[in-house]
Amino acid sequence: MVRQPYLKKGSWSRDEDQKLIAYITRYGIWNWNEMPRFAGLQRSGKSCRLRWVNYLRPNIRRGNFSREEEETIIHLQKTLGNRWSAMAARLPQRTDNDIKNYWNSRLKKRVIVENNNSASSPTETKSSVEENSSDADSSMMLGIFLDSDTPGMHDFAEIAADTTFFPSGSNLSVADDDHYSMAMDNYLVSYWEIQSFLEQPQMIEGLDCEAISQNSQQWHSHHQQYYDPLHDFWVNPLI
DNA sequence: AAGGGTAACAACCGCCGGACT
DNA sequence: GAGTCCGGCGGTTGTTACCCT
Structure with missing residues (x-):
């Protein structure tokens, strides 16, 4: 019987984030299940994927939904239902998880209240969204x-x-x-920390960088629709 | 100051569909 | 066609911060 390696759960540390970013920056995404081992992470592939997609990707925006975004989400929820990934495709820089959380924690209640209000007295409700002051x-x-x-x-x-x-x-x-x-x-x-990480000796003996690089390129060609345009920004300067 | 309630959000889990063998 | 693997999706839970009493 093969013992499963220990897989860490829970919150990601800064060090883990850096390892994942540095690895993907250098080799791209080729196999979520194998990547953690090569990246020196004791995490499941799913966990890594989730962390990258929802938090570490370079061009995602979090918090402070604008009034327009709120209205879009409300409209899309009416037309699409709880298809969060479809909504995310229509809201650049927002993740499905973010949209889902925002809907569940804020917008759903607001819509219910507005519906109740419109049923009784159709007064305009004030948005709770703060200005993008930051x-x-x-x-x-x-x-x-x-x-x-x-x-x-x-x-x-x-x-x-x-x-x-x-x-x-x-x-x-x-x-x-x-x-x-x-x-x-x-x-x-920071760039410097990534650089420092990349300059470390390979952690995995016998790591076939060339093969991984080729796999990564194949993955790119097959999955271009999932790739954000900033990927080159992350990869090119470091190769 | 302490405790309870709530909001916000990060992360996990289970399921499903597509690709591959 | 069946089985397996992998990635994606949506629902749910856990944790933390904040607010109110």
């Missing part, structure tokens, strides 16, 4: 990269600025140092 904060954070003379850093910053790489949640205010450092800790896996 856009400026994100810009300030990006300034760090723009100041850098490191090749590739300007691309990094510009793309991040264009795609709201940095989540715009309320915790990301840079009004004080605590929030700023927390934001950095939680959301930034």
Whole structure:
């Protein structure tokens, strides 16, 4: 009987995030079930996939749904039902998990209340959405990269600025140092750390980088529709 | 200050469908 | 055609932070 290797569950640590990002950055996504072993992660493939898709992908936006996005979700939920992935396809930068959570925790109740109100007195309800006040904060954070003379850093910053790489949640205010450092800790896996990781000796003996690279390219060609356009940004500078 | 209730969200689980052998 | 593997999806749970009493 083959003993299953210990698989960690629960919250992801920063170190695990870095390992996953660094691995995918270098080799791409070729097999979720095999990747954790090569990446030095004691996680299931499913767990890695979920973490990447819902949190670590470079061009996802989290928190602070705009009024337009809210209305879109409400409309799509009416027409599509609980098809969260289909909704996510129509809401750029949002994940199905995020949309699902947002609907379950906020919008569902709001819609019920609005329906009840419209049944009695059709008054306009005020949206609970906060303004995207942290856009400026994100810009300030990006300034760090723009100041850098490191090749590739300007691309990094510009793309991040264009795609709201940095989540715009309320915790990301840079009004004080605590929030700023927390934001950095939680959301930034710096170029330098990835580089440092990649320069480490291969953790798996006999790792056939060439084969993995080819597998990755084949995967790309077959699954291009699932790939976000920022992938090149992550991969090219490091190959 | 402490405890209970609630909201928000990260993560897990089970199921399903497609691809491959 | 049957079996297996893998990735994706939706439902659900667990955890944490916050608010109120």
